[in-house]
Amino acid sequence: MTDSLRAETIHLKGHGGVEIEAYLAEPLDDGRFGGVVVIHHMPGWDEGMKEITRKFAAHGYLAVCPNLYSREAPGASPDDAAAAVRALGGVPDDRLVGDVQGAARYLTSLGSSNGRIATIGYCSGGRQSFLAACSLPLDAAVDCYGAFVVGSPPEGSPLRVGPIVHLTKDLSCPLLGLFGADDQYPSPQHVAELEEALKQAGKAYEFHSYEGAGHAFFATDRPSYRPEAAKDGWQRIWEFFGRYLAS
């Protein structure tokens, strides 16, 4: 396999058939590839998330990152879009599921798709990756430090999201969880509670928590970046997707 890839902004049909923008990255080699829906973090559809999307293509996956803030802020810079969505209470759960479903459909419609689909999400996207995996038939899901799978936002927060751990029984695929031991949202207690729910429901999962790392340890453009945790985390992702997204 070579590392040749193509990456560009495309449009796909999201929740309710509404057209939203998305960033697509695909390997240029011949063959059939597993698909990854990349769910961006709360700061939005930014350069860092597009870089991560390209990384999946460089490793032999079809990857697409839908702009979950397309509707509120078409054409706006990521930070302006994130501020608008934050003020409006965040992305509604049903719309998120519809947008991920549209992104997954887009990937499986490509001639180079092997039909397998995973989600991966960071920060708020971690919760949304779990939500998608409890709502849609997927082959694998990765939750990178997603808050409020367990627990709720602090009192007074305009963010209208609540805990979804009760959906664990509906999880459709194996779950990889990557967390920072110094994080507060999710805290180690939140992670332990989710792990207990997965055990009780008899679901396949694999969790790793990194000492010395907090939230957003994968974000290379932020002071929260922790190279050792990120390097090991990426290795876990490649192994996990190698197991569940192969033809």
Next chain:
Amino acid sequence: MCTYQTEQLSVNGSAKGPGGWFSLSSATVYFDHPAHYPAEHSLNIDFLNLGGGALSRVAVELDPASARELARAILDTLQAVPRY
């Protein structure tokens, strides 16, 4: 971490953004990751017109000490004009 420590309030006033002056409807005050200031966390304020689209925004990201000084200066200034 994302602290998710956020407060939203209605405000009256105006702000000047990339498209010129606009009327304000609200402010979002939160302690979280900054988009530009090089620190893990900052005290952020978005001055917004919620009906005006994403570009109706003036944003500041302050280190905590600066934010406290700003809050003190605002209150001191208002204290000096008690009829308001």
